[in-house]
Amino acid sequence: MDSTITIQAVYTSLEQVMDPEIPVLNVLELGMITEVIMEDEYLLIKMIPTFAACPAVEIIKKNIKTTLEKDLQIPVQVSVDKEVQWNSNRLTETAKEKLRNFRIAPPQHHNGEVEMDLLIHTTCPHCGSENTYLRSPFGSTLCRAIHFCKNCGMMFEQFKPLS
């Protein structure tokens, strides 16, 4: 393989691959990349889906392959890593900040188990109030829940915590 390609270049390129359902976050910020392996003839990227039934996985895999092959000019393989399971604590702090700015509440940090208590007072991404309630643990995509803010009267979505 071209020895001039550095791991840094791979990560810089991965930063350009956005989630199709939450276009402000890239695959690194979502914690979806588990390993980058430089093989002799190609580059192997291991990734994990957020939810088992996430319909965007195939598109994300394709986007990683296309973007990296274009940027780095080498063959790229993308495979799903079965050894690692995604959980919402994998989201970086930058990702959480970007979600807030996108007016989606980020997932609370959990300790391996998600209970109702964790969900009921999610901070409103519009006004910052904690005077909110969980409307439904299911939303417009598998990874979102719906809340209502009693302070500013806005309905808002949350990227929900997943253990």
Added chain:
Amino acid sequence: MLVDQLLKELITKMGDDELIIGHRNSEWTGLGPVMEEDIAFSSMAQDKIGHAWALYRILHEELGGENPDQFAFMRSEKDFKCCHLTEMPIGSYDFSLMRHFLFDHAEAVRYNSLLQSSFTPLQLLARKVRGELKYHTLHADAWIIQLCKAGEESYLKMQEALNNCFQLACGIFEPGPNDAMLAAENIYPGEEVLYEQWIEHISPVLTKAALDLPERKQPVFGGRSGKHTKHLQPLLNEMGEVFRLNPEAIW
């Protein structure tokens, strides 16, 4: 080789339960009593069908099974091993909600037990599915308790739904002829153990809701040996209709 056969039987019945209840859940899309419930049942449908797909993929990749799409859409009715609970039409919302409550707690104990499975692909899948299922049981528990506290008419409907669903739900735990062998191989603990754990899981919620747990008198068996209600075949026809138009088509 024998263990492989036992694994196939276990994974097929689990996958078929998920696929069929997933399809039933999807029938609430556009019909939910409130918008949030419409979305909830649609999301749970997506989860269930995704879990069925993951199970069929294990059959395909680890145990020499067919392509998951072929397996899901091209089998005949007698080759499906889902329990009768999952086949029943959606009926009214109280029935669907009670079925969802009983079924999802059963799944939760099943996947919990698989966290210790000696069969690694199932153990890894259980680690993935567990967190997602939590949202299903949280959703079911919240609505069961809320509706049981919403006046006499509502409470009576929920008790009636429980009475109607319970023997069917006991059919989830239809013992298999090889449960003991699967348990001896540490693959999973067997249906009777799961049944006991399920009762332990649902009891605190039923107590909070002041619902009476019916006795296990005549559990509805048959699904695991390919005997089904009249409701399954029409569902299979509908589910595979587009796929069978051209099984070779790709997206």
